[in-house]
Amino acid sequence: MKTVTTFLLACAAAVSLTAPVAPLAAQTPAVTVDGDIKSEKTVNGADGKPAVELVEPASFLPGDRLIFGQNYKNASAEVVTNFVITNPLPEAVRLAPDADPALELSVDGGKNWGKLAALSLKNSDGTSRPATHADVTHVRWVLASIAPGSSGRVAFPVIIR
Amino acid sequence: MTKHARQYGPFASIIATALLASAATPAIAGGVTAGTLIENTATANFDEAGTPRSVDSNKVVVRVDELLDVTVTSLDTGPITTTRSDAVLTFEVTNPGNGSEAFLLTANPAVAGNDFDVTVRGVAIDSNGNGTYDEGVDQILTGPLTTPVLAPDARVTVFVLVTVPDTAADGDTSNVQLTAAAVTGNGAPGTIIAGQGQGGGDAVVGSTGALADARGVLSSAVASVQLVKSVALRDPFGGTSAVPGTTATFTIEARVTGSGSVGNLVVTDAIPAGTTYVPGSLALDAGALTDAADADAGTASNTGGISVTLGNTAAGSTRRVTFDVTVDQ
Numbered sequence: 001m002k003t004v005t006t007f008l009l010a011c012a013a014a015v016s017l018t019a020p021v022a023p024l025a026a027q028t029p030a031v032t033v034d035g036d037i038k039s040e041k042t043v044n045g046a047d048g049k050p051a052v053e054l055v056e057p058a059s060f061l062p063g064d065r066l067i068f069g070q071n072y073k074n075a076s077a078e079v080v081t082n083f084v085i086t087n088p089l090p091e092a093v094r095l096a097p098d099a100d101p102a103l104e105l106s107v108d109g110g111k112n113w114g115k116l117a118a119l120s121l122k123n124s125d126g127t128s129r130p131a132t133h134a135d136v137t138h139v140r141w142v143l144a145s146i147a148p149g150s151s152g153r154v155a156f157p158v159i160i161r
Numbered sequence: 162m163t164k165h166a167r168q169y170g171p172f173a174s175i176i177a178t179a180l181l182a183s184a185a186t187p188a189i190a191g192g193v194t195a196g197t198l199i200e201n202t203a204t205a206n207f208d209e210a211g212t213p214r215s216v217d218s219n220k221v222v223v224r225v226d227e228l229l230d231v232t233v234t235s236l237d238t239g240p241i242t243t244t245r246s247d248a249v250l251t252f253e254v255t256n257p258g259n260g261s262e263a264f265l266l267t268a269n270p271a272v273a274g275n276d277f278d279v280t281v282r283g284v285a286i287d288s289n290g291n292g293t294y295d296e297g298v299d300q301i302l303t304g305p306l307t308t309p310v311l312a313p314d315a316r317v318t319v320f321v322l323v324t325v326p327d328t329a330a331d332g333d334t335s336n337v338q339l340t341a342a343a344v345t346g347n348g349a350p351g352t353i354i355a356g357q358g359q360g361g362g363d364a365v366v367g368s369t370g371a372l373a374d375a376r377g378v379l380s381s382a383v384a385s386v387q388l389v390k391s392v393a394l395r396d397p398f399g400g401t402s403a404v405p406g407t408t409a410t411f412t413i414e415a416r417v418t419g420s421g422s423v424g425n426l427v428v429t430d431a432i433p434a435g436t437t438y439v440p441g442s443l444a445l446d447a448g449a450l451t452d453a454a455d456a457d458a459g460t461a462s463n464t465g466g467i468s469v470t471l472g473n474t475a476a477g478s479t480r481r482v483t484f485d486v487t488v489d490q
Contacts (some may be wrong), residue, residue, distance in 0.1 A: 023376075030209045031222040033218035035201055059226045059353060059365045061197070062192020062259050079206040087203040087345045092225065143336055146207075160225060161193050 030076035031146065033085065036066045040157075064160045065096055073151035083143040085154060086110065095136040096157035103156060106138040107131040113140065168359060191313045195260030196229035222268045227260035227358030229343040229366035233375040236292070236318065238254035240334060242381035243325050244421055247282065250377035252420040254341045256311035258367060260359030264341040266306040268321045272376065278338035279323035279379060284339075287318035294320040321377065331419040340374040347371035382421030384476040389414040390426065405490045409436065413482045415471060422475040425428010428482050430464040435489050438463045442485035445469055 037056040045051030057066060070085055087093065088110070095105070106112060106117050119131035143156045192321070197380040203218040226344040236251040256262050269281045282300040285294060286308065299320060308317050321337055329335070345364045346354045391414075405410070415428055431454075433436045443450045443461040450459030450469065461467040461484060469482045 017259045029214055029216040031205055031207060031214075033203055033216060035203055035207045035221045036220040037199075037201060042200050057223070059363055060223050061226050061228050061365055061367075066223075068201050068221075072205060076209070078210055080209050084205040085203050085205045087201070088202055091200045092197050092199045104258060160199070161335065 010081055011094060029081050031079060031083070034071045034073075036069045036071070039051035039065065040067060047121050049126055059161050060108055060160060062160050066093070066160065067155050068093075068158055071151065071153045074111060074146040074147070074148055077148050079145050081145045083146050084138040084140055085136060087156070088138050089158065091161075093160055094160040095133040095139070096159045097133050099133065099156050102140065105131075105136045105142050106140070107135040108137065108140045113138075163246055165272055175231070175384045190260040191228065191230075193225045193259060193357050194313060194360070195225055195254060195258075196362060197225040199223050200224065201204050214335060216320075222295060225259070225358065226362040227262075227360070227364045228258045228347070228367045229260075229262065229345055229347065229354075229371035230258040231255070231262075231264055231290065231341050231343055231373045231433070232257060233339055233341050235374045235375045235377045237340075237377050240378040242382045242421070243326050243329050244382055244384075245329060246324065247324050248279070248340075248379055250323065250337050250379070251292070251294070252319045252321065252343060252375055253316055254308055254311070254319055256313060257369070258343075258371075259311050259313050260364075262359070263309050263310045263344045264308045265344055266319060266382050267340040268341075269338040269340065270323065270335070272336035272338050275335045277326055277329040277335050279325055279337060280336055282322040282324055285320040285322060287320065290318070291406065294322070301490045308341070312388040317350075323379070325379065329383065331383040331385075331421075333381040335379045335381070335462075336376045337359035337382045338358050338374050340372065341395060343371035345371075356357060365393060373416040382419070382476075384417050384419040384421045384423045386426060386474075387418065387425055389416065390391045391431075404449065405488050407488045408439065408481060408485055408486065409433075410442075410485050415474070415480045415482070417474045417476050417478050419476045422473050424473050426471040426474045428471060428480075429466060429468045430482075430484075431465055432486055437489055438467075439485035442483075443467055443469070444483045445471075446481050 023042050038056040040052050041055045042050050043053050054067060074080055105116055108123055116131055119133055120128045121131050122128050139156050172189050200220055200222045202220045204215060206215050232255045234253045236253050241248050241250060254264055266284055268281045268284050270281050284306050285299045285301045288300045289298055311317060321339055323337060347356050348366050349367050350366055350370055352366040354364040356363060391412050393410045394401045394403055394407050396402045396404050413430060414427055417423055438461055439454055443452060443459045445458060450457050452461040454460045461468045471480050
């Protein structure tokens with residue numbers, strides 16, 4: 001357990017109102033997003049088979065694999081639509097090579113998106129090369145809608161550079 | 162103007178590459194520097210009742226811990242051949258961790274299997290970084306023998322100054338072991354030293370155990386001198402009896418054996434009582450030497466005897482000094 005170096009900065013969920021004209025009950029957003037950083041631990045499950053459990057990381061060392069998770073919840077009574085969670089990767093980590101190949105990624109700071117296999121980077125000499133996990137700058141998830149009261153979790157593995 | 166564009170083009174692309182490299186790769190082989198904060202925030206965008214909204218997650222912050230590791234290497238290309246005197250062994254201590262760390266040094270001259278054990282005179286840091294021990298320049302450590310604080314990936318050259326004992330025989334070898342241990346702590350890989358990492362995180366012992374050693378080898382090269390004296394007699398009658406008037410030719414062979422060399426070798430002998438030195442008869446390896454104290458290696462007189470200075474003489478060589486005396490009446 002690592003409470004000293006893990007600060008969960010109290011939900012300072014910065015609300016940025018993009019619609020200034022809004023006399024609505026929109027002071028609190030319909031959706032909250034709660035992030036965490038965990039590591040995976042293989043344990044013996046109830047059925048005796050190995051199971052993977054999320055635990056508080058014991059340490060944070062270069063090469064360590066971590067799980068960046070975001071838990072979202074629609075606390076309102078309304079359906080929200082066109083829901084997109086975007087997670088920029090901190091510079092000190094890279095996307096783990098075993099990340100889900102279906103993840104929607106960007107390697108150019110969020111300008112262009114796609115699966116890793118479809119992304120490429122320009123070399124300095126004008127040629128291009130396929131993007132690698134280490135090139136990823138952003139991860140995002142797109143959901144058509146979230147029903148009132150429903151919640152979910154998205155997560156991706158990273159490795160400390 | 163296209164000419165200008167061509168000139169600046171490659172320059173601009175080099176800068177671009179450097180910027181990309183710094184963003185995409187860690188600054189050091191050991192990984193992200195200890196104490197670095199990893200701050201993760203996600204942003205959600207959605208439509209709420211037709212109005213676009215944006216909300217940030219909480220910011221999760223973790224601090225990168227310090228990985229404690231060390232390597233020690235002997236920089237000597239092979240055994241240091243040494244006489245019964247002072248010798249210097251050279252090592253390199255490297256910090257492969259991701260935090261700035263000093264290392265405690267221990268020089269152990271009593272390694273199992275040694276033919277002889279040296280005395281450690283001191284441990285010095287290569288202060289001027291030239292890779293060679295410079296007396297009076299390179300700092301000899303006192304008190305706890307610790308290296309300067311080494312940045313991640315930094316290395317320092319360490320000299321172990323030893324004295325070879327007189328008991329070391331020719332061909333004997335001796336190992337000297339230098340151990341370096343992270344000042345923050347060491348132990349089994351994975352050991353966590355809470356709160357002691359650089360930058361406020363924990364310190365975690367890496368795969369090296371944060372303790373490493375290397376051995377330097379000394380090979381004793383001892384040369385020894387053996388003097389063999391012989392005499393040949395020639396009497397006035399053509400025989401070999403010792404009678405007044407007989408000429409006695411003395412030969413002194415200086416044989417240097419072992420390995421290495423001896424320094425300042427001087428062969429002296431007295432003129433036997435009842436005999437008289439034959440002036441001008443002194444020779445070294447069949448080459449005549451003058452009797453006077455002058456530029457050549459030899460002096461000789463009836464009262465002072467003979468003296469031939471051979472100086473530095475390599476093992477395996479033999480020098481031959483000859484002189485004549487006559488038996489007195």
